[in-house]
Amino acid sequence: MPQIKLEGLSRYYRTGAExxxxxxxxxxxxxxxxxxxxxxPSGSGKSTLMNIIGCMDRSTAGEYxxxxxxxxxxxxxxxxxxxxxxxxxxxxxxxxxxxxxALRNTELPLIYSGTPKRERQKRASEALExxxxxxxxxxxxxxxxxxxxxxxxxxxxxxxQPKLLxxxxxxxxxxxxxxxxxxxxxxxxxxxxxxxxxxxHEAEVAAYARRRLEFRDGQLITDSALSSQQ
Amino acid sequence: xxxxxxxxxxxxxxxxxxxxxxxxxxxxVIGCGSVIAMAAIGAGAEARITEMIDRMGSNLIMVLPGSGxxxxxxxxxxxKQSLTQRDVDGIREEAQYVxxxxxxxxxxxxxxxxxxNWRTRTSGVEKGYLAxxxxxxxLGREISEEEYALGRKVVVLGASVSKxxxxxxxxxxxxxxxxxxxxxxxxxxxxxxxGFGGRDLDDETFVPLKTMRQRLAGKKRGRSGHIQxxxxxxxxxxxxxxxxxxxxxxxxxLHEIKEGDKDDFRIRNLAQMVTTxxxxxxxxxxxxxxxxxxxxxxxxxxxxxxxLVTVTExxxxxxxxxxxxxxxxxxxxxxxxxxxxxxxxxxxxxxGLGFGASYFLQGIDFIEIIHQPRAIGLxxxxxxxxxxxxxxxxxxxxxxxxxxxxxxxx
Ligand SMILES: Nc1ncnc2c1ncn2[C@@H]1O[C@H](COP(=O)(O)OP(=O)(O)OP(=O)(O)O)[C@@H](O)[C@H]1O
Ligand SMILES: [Mg+2]
Numbered sequence: 001m002p003q004i005k006l007e008g009l010s011r012y013y014r015t016g017a018e019x020x021x022x023x024x025x026x027x028x029x030x031x032x033x034x035x036x037x038x039x040x041p042s043g044s045g046k047s048t049l050m051n052i053i054g055c056m057d058r059s060t061a062g063e064y065x066x067x068x069x070x071x072x073x074x075x076x077x078x079x080x081x082x083x084x085x086x087x088x089x090x091x092x093x094x095x096x097x098x099x100x101x102a103l104r105n106t107e108l109p110l111i112y113s114g115t116p117k118r119e120r121q122k123r124a125s126e127a128l129e130x131x132x133x134x135x136x137x138x139x140x141x142x143x144x145x146x147x148x149x150x151x152x153x154x155x156x157x158x159x160x161q162p163k164l165l166x167x168x169x170x171x172x173x174x175x176x177x178x179x180x181x182x183x184x185x186x187x188x189x190x191x192x193x194x195x196x197x198x199x200x201h202e203a204e205v206a207a208y209a210r211r212r213l214e215f216r217d218g219q220l221i222t223d224s225a226l227s228s229q230q
Numbered sequence: 231x232x233x234x235x236x237x238x239x240x241x242x243x244x245x246x247x248x249x250x251x252x253x254x255x256x257x258x259v260i261g262c263g264s265v266i267a268m269a270a271i272g273a274g275a276e277a278r279i280t281e282m283i284d285r286m287g288s289n290l291i292m293v294l295p296g297s298g299x300x301x302x303x304x305x306x307x308x309x310k311q312s313l314t315q316r317d318v319d320g321i322r323e324e325a326q327y328v329x330x331x332x333x334x335x336x337x338x339x340x341x342x343x344x345x346x347n348w349r350t351r352t353s354g355v356e357k358g359y360l361a362x363x364x365x366x367x368x369l370g371r372e373i374s375e376e377e378y379a380l381g382r383k384v385v386v387l388g389a390s391v392s393k394x395x396x397x398x399x400x401x402x403x404x405x406x407x408x409x410x411x412x413x414x415x416x417x418x419x420x421x422x423x424x425g426f427g428g429r430d431l432d433d434e435t436f437v438p439l440k441t442m443r444q445r446l447a448g449k450k451r452g453r454s455g456h457i458q459x460x461x462x463x464x465x466x467x468x469x470x471x472x473x474x475x476x477x478x479x480x481x482x483x484l485h486e487i488k489e490g491d492k493d494d495f496r497i498r499n500l501a502q503m504v505t506t507x508x509x510x511x512x513x514x515x516x517x518x519x520x521x522x523x524x525x526x527x528x529x530x531x532x533x534x535x536x537x538l539v540t541v542t543e544x545x546x547x548x549x550x551x552x553x554x555x556x557x558x559x560x561x562x563x564x565x566x567x568x569x570x571x572x573x574x575x576x577x578x579x580x581x582g583l584g585f586g587a588s589y590f591l592q593g594i595d596f597i598e599i600i601h602q603p604r605a606i607g608l609x610x611x612x613x614x615x616x617x618x619x620x621x622x623x624x625x626x627x628x629x630x631x632x633x634x635x636x637x638x639x640x
Contacts, residue, residue, distance in 0.1 A: 077559075111239075
């Protein structure tokens with residue numbers, strides 16, 4: 001059973017009289033453990049697809065199955081639970097809560113899974129250690145560099161040990177060198193068995209992946225395997 | 231999600247905007263403060279009534295002249311002189327339930343003695359009056375039967391009068407001039423303290439009724455045989471109603487009032503009289519109650535307003551929390567917890583201020599304060615309720631957001 005399966009999936013936005021076909025008739029499957037890069041020009045529907053795969057948005061037509069479950073049939077509570085335990089998100093703009101320390105930001109998903117405090121802190125510390133921020137647990141986001149903030153976000157995404165990591169332009173706000181560090185982190189995670197799907201505009205970043213999906217005007221135009229060069 | 235995490239999350243959010251949080255709770259602070267003060271004043275008034283009745287006797291009945299409405303024109307409280315000595319004697323003879331009765335006439339007088347000058351009130355009374363009204367002799371003796379009968383010029387002083395004229399000296403046997411007529415002081419009464427409205431109950435003097443008529447009441451009033459009021463002690467507190475009915479029947483017969491016509495006198499028992507006197511305090515309590523209600527309403531709306539702002543400001547945070555796995559119900563609880571903490575802390579501050587205000591009000595003469603710890607519970611419950619009621623809508627709105635749209639907003 002594929003981890004992700006889309007069949008004839010479409011997502012339309014209706015703005016006034018116009019209908020924007022952000023995604024149109026997409027069919028694809030992604031197996032567990034893959035490293036997929038989604039590329040395409042701005043407005044081609046990459047983020048829209050990512051949001052649907054991440055169970056944050058619903059399709060207009062077609063079907064989406066995650067681990068064999070038809071997402072359309074699931075309740076909003078069940079979707080929240082899937083986002084909490086099965087999926088980790090990394091965003092271009094980090095999305096850390098500015099009032100909370102790195103540790104408490106990392107803990108957030110565990111609060112919603114009802115993990116006891118002691119256990120939560122232990123796992124959050126471990127996650128921060130894995131991304132190389134052991135000494136920064138008690139720093140606020142404003143006291144961290146962009147690269148460090150994105151690492152906290154990755155630690156937060158991984159703290160529940162999800163099987164799927166979704167990253168929407170994770171290096172978009174970082175310089176080349178820091179971007180490379182973040183990408184090596186993601187590659188490490190992928191090697192550990194986590195499926196990684198990432199959106200990018202940069203060819204060097206896409207090169208980390210082993211499969212490339214190219215979108216244009218809401219349609220999947222090429223789906224190609226890459227020889228992993230690094 | 232555990233309640234401890236909810237509270238910690240809410241506290242962090244509120245601490246981010248301390249001034250705003252405090253200002254928001256102002257209405258709740260005032261509302262809960264009023265609840266506390268109101269309870270203390272209400273309880274004080276109640277205690278005052280009970281104490282008053284105890285001090286004056288719960289089986290005291292007073293008969294006053296009718297309100298004197300003749301042809302629709304009110305002639306004022308006691309202008310109609312419908313009560314006479316004959317009525318007093320009649321009741322004394324016939325009534326079964328009456329233990330003691332005394333008529334009285336009072337008048338404002340000038341007392342001069344020992345080079346001092348004092349304006350007070352003197353009442354001409356009959357035997358039994360002092361006992362009916364729970365007056366106790368502290369120094370000297372009561373007016374004797376002979377002095378009552380012969381209308382002797384003797385006077386019993388209230389504690390304040392004695393204090394003001396004689397200071398700490400023993401006044402027994404001294405001569406005082408009441409409206410220039412010499413009287414011998416034979417007794418001083420034990421102090422009763424303050425009555426309602428801060429009136430000094432001990433600023434009184436008593437002489438035999440007959441003396442009053444002949445010497446002090448003035449010719450017209452003195453000779454006419456009219457009296458101002460009757461003081462009656464019912465044989466027991468339980469038969470108060472029967473006593474009142476009996477007195478009414480006798481007086482109606484003596485006054486030849488026809489069946490269906492109105493009484494030309496008024497019968498009051500002490501409980502009724504004291505209750506009328508507490509009207510001021512009742513008004514005050516009512517005022518505080520409305521202040522409390524309005525403040526709580528305004529405070530609640532303030533909380534709702536600030537929570538709506540908060541939810542809008544933190545849309546992205548809501549989206550993020552949802553992306554990380556927060557259920558709708560958990561988001562709702564988070565914001566509801568915030569509004570309840572907000573209103574509860576307002577309530578707590580209000581309780582403190584309410585007690586403070588009660589202490590301050592204690593300084594005012596006619597207000598008695600009894601602190602009511604039970605009101606704390608009420609204030610806490612009320613403020614919590616306000617937080618829940620007015621926080622629900624903003625919290626519900628937060629929970630209805632969809633994660634993508636919330637995350638995209640800035
Ligand atoms: N909420 C919305 N309402 C209306 N149209 C929308 C909405 N969200 C996205 N769209 C439209 O859908 C299309 C695809 O948007 P999407 O965000 O998926 O693009 P993208 O490929 O991620 O672009 P970028 O590389 O700039 O992030 C765009 O034309 C966009 O304008
Ligand atoms: Mg995008």
